[in-house]
Amino acid sequence: MTENKTSKAQLKAAKKWNDKHKNEQRIYRYRSYARKFIRDLATDDDLKGLQEMI
DSSP states (O other), X not given: OOOOOSOHHXXXXXXXXXXXXXXXXXXXXXXXXXXXXXXXIOOHHHHHHHHXXX
16 A cells, blocks of 8 residues: 555645646646657758747
């Protein structure tokens, strides 16, 4: 049996925040994906294309 170390009140508060801030969550998630792509996966051509877009 695994113990949940997060209190019920904190879980409820996190769910309330998540439900209210869907757009912010999407922005954080996409920003994270973009950074991961740039750091770990992008080729030089990808980086040049992104630089042009920026």
